[in-house]
Amino acid sequence: MDTAYSATHRPETFRDETFRGDFSYANSPGNIRHFPFPFHEDHYRYSVNIEPHVPGLPGSAFEHLIDVDEHYLAEMADRAQVLAEDPLRYQALPHMMLAQWDTLELLMEEQARAYPHLFTLERNGDQWRWINRPLGIDDTFTFGDPSTLPREPLDYICRQTQGDIALMDQREGNLWMDAGMITAQADWSLDFDVGMNFHEWHAPVPLAPQMGVFDRALKYLLNLQVGKPVRRLNWTMTINPRLDTSPETYPKWGPDRTTVTPENVGQKVHLRVELQSLWRLPRSNGMLFVIRGYMMRMDEVVTVPKWGRRLPRVLESLPPELAEYKGLSRYRQTTIDWLKRHDDGAPTSPGIFPD
Amino acid sequence: MQGATIRSRPVYPGLAIAPLARRHIFALEGEGAGALLDIAGDLTPEVLGRSQILYVARGSLGVGHHGALQTLGAAFWAAPTVQPLLGRLDVELSRSHMGTRLYLAGTEGFIGQAMQVAAAHGIDPASVITEHRGSRARRVQCVHCKGVTEGVTASPFTCGHCGLNLYVRDHYSRRLGAFQGVNIDAEEPGAVPPPEELYL
Numbered sequence: 168m169d170t171a172y173s174a175t176h177r178p179e180t181f182r183d184e185t186f187r188g189d190f191s192y193a194n195s196p197g198n199i200r201h202f203p204f205p206f207h208e209d210h211y212r213y214s215v216n217i218e219p220h221v222p223g224l225p226g227s228a229f230e231h232l233i234d235v236d237e238h239y240l241a242e243m244a245d246r247a248q249v250l251a252e253d254p255l256r257y258q259a260l261p262h263m264m265l266a267q268w269d270t271l272e273l274l275m276e277e278q279a280r281a282y283p284h285l286f287t288l289e290r291n292g293d294q295w296r297w298i299n300r301p302l303g304i305d306d307t308f309t310f311g312d313p314s315t316l317p318r319e320p321l322d323y324i325c326r327q328t329q330g331d332i333a334l335m336d337q338r339e340g341n342l343w344m345d346a347g348m349i350t351a352q353a354d355w356s357l358d359f360d361v362g363m364n365f366h367e368w369h370a371p372v373p374l375a376p377q378m379g380v381f382d383r384a385l386k387y388l389l390n391l392q393v394g395k396p397v398r399r400l401n402w403t404m405t406i407n408p409r410l411d412t413s414p415e416t417y418p419k420w421g422p423d424r425t426t427v428t429p430e431n432v433g434q435k436v437h438l439r440v441e442l443q444s445l446w447r448l449p450r451s452n453g454m455l456f457v458i459r460g461y462m463m464r465m466d467e468v469v470t471v472p473k474w475g476r477r478l479p480r481v482l483e484s485l486p487p488e489l490a491e492y493k494g495l496s497r498y499r500q501t502t503i504d505w506l507k508r509h510d511d512g513a514p515t516s517p518g519i520f521p522d
Numbered sequence: 523m524q525g526a527t528i529r530s531r532p533v534y535p536g537l538a539i540a541p542l543a544r545r546h547i548f549a550l551e552g553e554g555a556g557a558l559l560d561i562a563g564d565l566t567p568e569v570l571g572r573s574q575i576l577y578v579a580r581g582s583l584g585v586g587h588h589g590a591l592q593t594l595g596a597a598f599w600a601a602p603t604v605q606p607l608l609g610r611l612d613v614e615l616s617r618s619h620m621g622t623r624l625y626l627a628g629t630e631g632f633i634g635q636a637m638q639v640a641a642a643h644g645i646d647p648a649s650v651i652t653e654h655r656g657s658r659a660r661r662v663q664c665v666h667c668k669g670v671t672e673g674v675t676a677s678p679f680t681c682g683h684c685g686l687n688l689y690v691r692d693h694y695s696r697r698l699g700a701f702q703g704v705n706i707d708a709e710e711p712g713a714v715p716p717p718e719e720l721y722l
Contacts, residue, residue, distance in 0.1 A: 361697065367530035370528055370530035414666075415666055418708045421708030422709055425710060
């Protein structure tokens, strides 16, 4: 390990916060510039927008390939609660065991390399020792032998990694979503979709299929190489900082969408961004799909003047079908009206980062 | 052409005899009998001698096809309802060898359930020959309580298990053999539009 390594983004403390009930989730002032703001121009445009997943701007969510931030412990606690209530959020078809081990290795290696003060991985042949200091875990196990871990490898490591995880098997010229742990999703059900191929699980998405977006994306992904992961950003909006906006629990969070008023937009409406990364797995030839979610409420967004100007412009240009699909219809205009107060009409610089 | 735009939904190309198969198992539900009767001309004595027909009359609008199917001359077995038919299919498949072809015809919900039985025996869904006949009723899984409701013809409808008002999303899981039902009045409880008979 490189002893001279010094990360700009190096979380030392973790916020004590909730994603339900009193919704005490918030970003520290220092964490706002860490947010992966998803719009690089003032107009909404649908695109596959895939780029190499390489280390990016220091301090940003792109600095490390598997990003850990101040919400780590709170997210892991929320995930454990979701799984306790609904174990079907974790799925792994029997033929995915090798891909599970691939994933465990990758997530341990990446986190230990980026955050040596938080995680340590010691490898001695197939005898591995994993230390996770924030969660107080120190386990020794035999790589490849599921009986030496307290849970299946994917279940085990996903409970220690921020972001939803899906594993794809590659066969018959397609990708099949055959395993995953999905507890913070934007309204799709792993239990329903597990076992589907790339086109099948995207069936409910409007517009994009007609544009050939998925055909092109699949063709690209089938050729993904080991050691050359790629990423894209996806986004939606969520009322209250609720991680678990699954279809399963829709009756619990659906009513939140009717509670937005001109007075509470800044507090209640959150921009929700997924930094999606895709990794070819070396042993199984499967693919790891990490859906790393970030949430930021409107009055945090507008502390960055460029983002405050751009977001209302993008929301105004969003096609109605997509606004409906993303569930924004009820509160889109109220949110635009509130944001407009922070848009002085000045031009914005290209790219996603603050000026 | 229903559902041509639902990319998660299987296509049901229609029954056609695979001449090289060593055994043919036909599982037919209701109007699905007609799918086999329509290709009776392709059923040579050799094919019939290797065939097993499993039939349930459900959904046949009161007209059973027992007589017509029995006249074909293949081994024939009739079930009173879908459940015992699926049980018998399970038995037949457990005693099948390489070279067995499975043919399914009937409503989409029936095909989906029979496919689940086949999948449990390691049969590749792409190798199963299917034809949709009869009602367009959907088999729907409630995404909230996971209960399955059979024969859904209208959306929205009331989940037979948890009682939520569900609309039927155009999304189909082959693993579950069902469409997805999602609460329609989650955002404004009680705001339920009148049901439309979309899947008769």
